[in-house]
Amino acid sequence: MSDITIIGAGLVGSLQALYAAQAGLSVDVFERRPDLRAATLYQGRSINLALSDRGWKALSDVGLADAVREIAIPMYKRTMHDVSGPLRYQPYGDEGQAIYSVSRGALNRLLLEAADRTGKARFHFEWRCTSVDFKQKELHFDAVNSGQRTVRYDRLIGTDGAFSAIRQALMMNDRFDYHQFYIEHGYKELSIYPDEKGGFKMEKETLHIWPRKDFMLIALPNPDGSFTCTLFYPMQGEGSFESLDTDEKVLDFFQATFPDIVPLMPDLVQQWNTNPASSLVTVRCKPWNYMDEVLILGDAAHAVVPFYGQGMNAGFEDCSLLNAAWKEQGGSFEGLFSSYAAQRQPDGVAISELALRNFIEMRDKTADPMFLLQKKIEGRFAAAHPEKWQPLYSMVTFSHRPYREALRRGELQDGIMKQVMNRPDIEQVWDSEEVELAILNAWNQTPELH
Numbered sequence: 001m002s003d004i005t006i007i008g009a010g011l012v013g014s015l016q017a018l019y020a021a022q023a024g025l026s027v028d029v030f031e032r033r034p035d036l037r038a039a040t041l042y043q044g045r046s047i048n049l050a051l052s053d054r055g056w057k058a059l060s061d062v063g064l065a066d067a068v069r070e071i072a073i074p075m076y077k078r079t080m081h082d083v084s085g086p087l088r089y090q091p092y093g094d095e096g097q098a099i100y101s102v103s104r105g106a107l108n109r110l111l112l113e114a115a116d117r118t119g120k121a122r123f124h125f126e127w128r129c130t131s132v133d134f135k136q137k138e139l140h141f142d143a144v145n146s147g148q149r150t151v152r153y154d155r156l157i158g159t160d161g162a163f164s165a166i167r168q169a170l171m172m173n174d175r176f177d178y179h180q181f182y183i184e185h186g187y188k189e190l191s192i193y194p195d196e197k198g199g200f201k202m203e204k205e206t207l208h209i210w211p212r213k214d215f216m217l218i219a220l221p222n223p224d225g226s227f228t229c230t231l232f233y234p235m236q237g238e239g240s241f242e243s244l245d246t247d248e249k250v251l252d253f254f255q256a257t258f259p260d261i262v263p264l265m266p267d268l269v270q271q272w273n274t275n276p277a278s279s280l281v282t283v284r285c286k287p288w289n290y291m292d293e294v295l296i297l298g299d300a301a302h303a304v305v306p307f308y309g310q311g312m313n314a315g316f317e318d319c320s321l322l323n324a325a326w327k328e329q330g331g332s333f334e335g336l337f338s339s340y341a342a343q344r345q346p347d348g349v350a351i352s353e354l355a356l357r358n359f360i361e362m363r364d365k366t367a368d369p370m371f372l373l374q375k376k377i378e379g380r381f382a383a384a385h386p387e388k389w390q391p392l393y394s395m396v397t398f399s400h401r402p403y404r405e406a407l408r409r410g411e412l413q414d415g416i417m418k419q420v421m422n423r424p425d426i427e428q429v430w431d432s433e434e435v436e437l438a439i440l441n442a443w444n445q446t447p448e449l450h
């Protein structure tokens with residue numbers, strides 16, 4: 001029996017396998033899908049993700065940051081596309097700060113290969129975990145080539161995603177809290193293919209957004225010159241994926257709402273009809289462990305909506321925190337899962353809340369000039385007083401501050417900014433010393449921020 005058994009070889013499971021194997025532990029990983037190194041799972045359409053500091057930290061822990069940098073595209077700013085044509089820009093952070101577009105399949109592959117190379121991790125593909133018996137420490141599988149199988153484990157980590165079988169088993173335990181909900185919006189992915197010369201049809205090193213108040217479209221670049229676009233739109237009702245049920249309605253909708261996209265996507269209608277509309281779920285639960293024997297990480301513990309670009313980053317941070325705690329304990333598992341789970345779980349709730357709020361910011365507020373002015377004032381103050389103030393987006397994306405602290409500080413800072421934005425002459429005096437002093441005074445009167 002291996003030291004650690006992991007269920008799910010997605011992004012988080014593969015990373016956790018690598019951490020454990022590099023620490024000298026033997027690992028067995030069971031994955032319900034075929035080996036993505038052999039399968040065509042991610043070929044054709046590229047699906048990408050925004051990678052930021054919390055994710056990079058974990059990747060450099062396991063020595064993969066340089067390899068990932070080779071396949072990642074920096075995005076230094078948001079580019080907002082108006083219906084009428086003009087573009088507006090908002091930098092993500094200080095000069096040189098960026099979030100990175102990276103292919104989900106390529107990243108997963110790098111992690112799997114690195115874990116494989118250690119010689120300490122064994123992967124079992126097409127093994128679907130169907131149930132767990134915590135008392136007997138037994139896992140039950142439906143395996144494509146081996147039928148129904150039972151496997152014993154010593155320590156079990158569930159990284160089997162938003163609909164986790166391991167979490168499902170934890171739910172049978174006394175006092176397990178569970179809350180799952182869907183938002184009204186779902187998403188559909190569409191591609192803008194490269195031009196005839198293999199070049200990008202829009203600016204490359206930026207995240208494109210078409211904010212349309214109640215919904216939005218975004219696009220992230222891929223190394224092959226294409227962009228992966230994601231439309232976030234209601235699933236049902238008037239003005240929804242369901243209501244766009246003819247080719248004509250789809251084209252009319254795009255022409256009226258995203259006119260600059262239409263010429264870039266000649267096969268729009270075909271893609272629309274081929275690619276599914278998928279739902280967006282949030283999962284909050286606790287405890288994430290069963291004694292010091294079973295633990296869930298990543299989406300299995302905290303599935304969040306994708307609007308902060310943090311789901312994977314949070315899952316990667318789970319792994320780096322768990323492995324740091326294990327090292328601090330001198331490699332002992334005593335109390336590890338229970339103390340890690342208790343400490344980290346409120347951060348899972350916080351990032352799920354931040355992600356829900358950021359949808360409103362992205363789809364609605366990024367089109368509002370007063371909101372962009374607020375961001376400018378905040379950025380200016382933060383640059384002058386970096387020890388006092390970090391904008392919320394930076395705390396979440398470019399720091400390692402616990403999410404719950406970022407959420408709380410962000411709320412307090414927002415309260416201060418609201419007072420400042422209430423000044424009738426703010427558009428004229430936004431860069432004055434007076435405004436800076438007003439923020440400073442309010443900050444001084446907010447001890448929680450000190």
Ligand SMILES: Cc1cc2nc3c(=O)[nH]c(=O)nc-3n(C[C@H](O)[C@H](O)[C@H](O)COP(=O)(O)OP(=O)(O)OC[C@H]3O[C@@H](n4cnc5c(N)ncnc54)[C@H](O)[C@@H]3O)c2cc1C
Pocket residue numbers: 007008009010011012013030031032033048049050051127128129130159160161162163164165187230297298299300306308309310311312313314315
């Ligand atoms: C549209 C969209 C955009 C996103 N964009 C971003 C982004 O920009 N940045 C970011 O950080 N995050 C983003 N995310 C979130 C990110 O995709 C997830 O947080 C991340 O994939 C979680 O990784 P995971 O390994 O925990 O789960 P998963 O990626 O879901 O992997 C779980 C694995 O477990 C396997 N599995 C499931 N059940 C079983 C079973 N019973 N037995 C065996 N194996 C099983 C699955 O096949 C899968 O391989 C986005 C999500 C969506 C939907």
